[in-house]
Amino acid sequence: MDGADTARRRPTITDVARLAEVSPQTVSRYLRFNGGLKPATLERVEKAIRELDYRPNLVARSMRTQKTGRLAILMPAMAFNPSRMLAGASATAQASGYFVDVVSAGGGVRPRSERLLELADSGQYEGILSLAPVLPSMENKLHQRTTVVISADFDDEMRGIGELADATPIVRMIEHLVALGHSRFFHVAGDGHFASARARRQSYLDTVERLGAESLGVFDGDWSGESGIEAIRSLPSDARPTAVIAANDLVAAGVVRGARERGWDVPGDVSVTGWDNVGVGQFMTPSLTTVDVDLERLGSKAMAKLIAGLTNTAPEPNDVSLFRIIWRESTAEPPPGSRLAP
């Protein structure tokens, strides 16, 4: 019935002041910048703080200063693995002296947008970094009161697309494969609702055409391994690609599985590429060629943008690539006969 209530009251700044025989204001001064205190006073205050094990009440401080020193990260529930991105973002924020909270919002765009508005107006956050898009109609209201940076990969008919949607590695992979002698490509795309999926799809189409290679088309999947298998099954028997560009590693694993099902050897008959550098990809047989995405840096950059907006500083430009292609066993030269095909 009592239990937790046995706790004695938290000491306040006044308690410290009384013990140190100074005014609260002096203690406050000590807490905010260690200056303007006589050595003797300073010592008394320090001793009192230590003795009471005092820590300032941040809520009260926020109340007076109108600053919370806390940021929120709003993210879609159940996105792909966001933890690395968060790690980068929160490290950057902490370096600038901010607390970071991660608030997840389920549901679609609308409830998420409303949640964001609610957060922005709660007075608890100075800035909000949204890793998911919000309704354009909300955005106007938002920026009036709290700095909000939206850095969305996902997108449902929304304008800005984040850096994750950059699909240039697809271009480089296809170029490399063509140089190896590949001529017939096939793409298994991710869920078309995602900007990144659409960007990869488009990059695939553009690049294959630009290089004058043949495309057996695009299978519109949903990021799942099953879609990879189905994509291969859907190919007519006289159409065998020499290389399949999968939307991500999971799809790629499905593609490899599907190819084996049809008796095609990977990479002997077909090369396969993925995306994400999933842990086990390295140990599969064949190990998976993939794109490693520097999610930490991505998160860090997004957060840097938010902080820059908050302090009215210009964000430092940074054009280091976030992507790195890792070539592994699932890609090789095309089978000898393939070059002779019409």
Next chain:
Amino acid sequence: MDGADTARRRPTITDVARLAEVSPQTVSRYLRFNGGLKPATLERVEKAIRELDYRPNLVARSMRTQKTGRLAILMPAMAFNPSRMLAGASATAQASGYFVDVVSAGGGVRPRSERLLELADSGQYEGILSLAPVLPSMENKLHQRTTVVISADFDDEMRGIGELADATPIVRMIEHLVALGHSRFFHVAGDGHFASARARRQSYLDTVERLGAESLGVFDGDWSGESGIEAIRSLPSDARPTAVIAANDLVAAGVVRGARERGWDVPGDVSVTGWDNVGVGQFMTPSLTTVDVDLERLGSKAMAKLIAGLTNTAPEPNDVSLFRIIWRESTAEPPPGSRLAP
């Protein structure tokens, strides 16, 4: 230079009261429970709130009520994929009316413990759920002021171990394999600093002995795929297990790779089991037998415990198993000859 500062001042409860021609207290009453207001008054207040687009300042409210309605989740930076666990935990908390923030703390046990203490004393959280262990010395200080529930999987010489450390699925897997005719086992353990790794190791040893099966020993790995490969390489040429129990799917993938390297067929010569039900495991060849862990429920239960502690309610007992074994291609009957071995 100005930019964000164009924002007009947020309306306060007093502004609303003035507009509605009532006292602030009346507005406050409206906000907390919609009762005790005359319909006419209620309507005036509602109208004023709508007109000003007023939202209560939660910091100020917290200040007065001494309740923040916010919880923090402290988690180790870079743990295995925590997002599913978080999803479960935050859903449960929100159902009880709490905000949930995720605060990540890098470094080891000590910095994490200090961070936790800091959080607990910041006055911003009513309860904290730590998914990582803290120093025992800190714990005493902690519980005096803020309810803290530590639900740690990881552990360095710490007492309580979380449910993740439950290794009974290992027992069931071995029993099943023995029933299939397997007789020579081998275990590749995870990092010994983790309670879960130690529990799985111990369950392996106990069960193999209890069933009178032969064990080729335990290789102490570190959860990595490389450790799986090395474990297989380390086996002398005359010692070939019929089944390998790997600490998780990544290790299992390494084991499969290592086995192939030595010319052993999986599952023809050796069966392999993993743990975690990683996405691609299903599409590997052979697809991976594994243990699916219901992380959502785990997170939800941990949070329920915290909330129960906060409200002095008894947590509802719940003994639904969090684990489910998924049998796939990587496990099968042992090779015929193996039964004849000494």
Next chain:
DNA sequence: ACGCAAAAAGTGATCGTTCACTATAGTCCT
């Protein structure tokens, strides 16, 4: 010794809400 500026410390008000009371109006019973 004196004056005067700089350094150090203190005072009262305030941030936006809610709590514990008090005051007023409306209702019902005998």
Next chain:
DNA sequence: AGGACTATAGTGAACGATCACTTTTTGCGT
């Protein structure tokens, strides 16, 4: 019709810290 209640609304203080001032102390030159 008077009194006892209940429903509704208002008042002043308080939560814990910091801000903008004011006051006291210290240091220094002449």
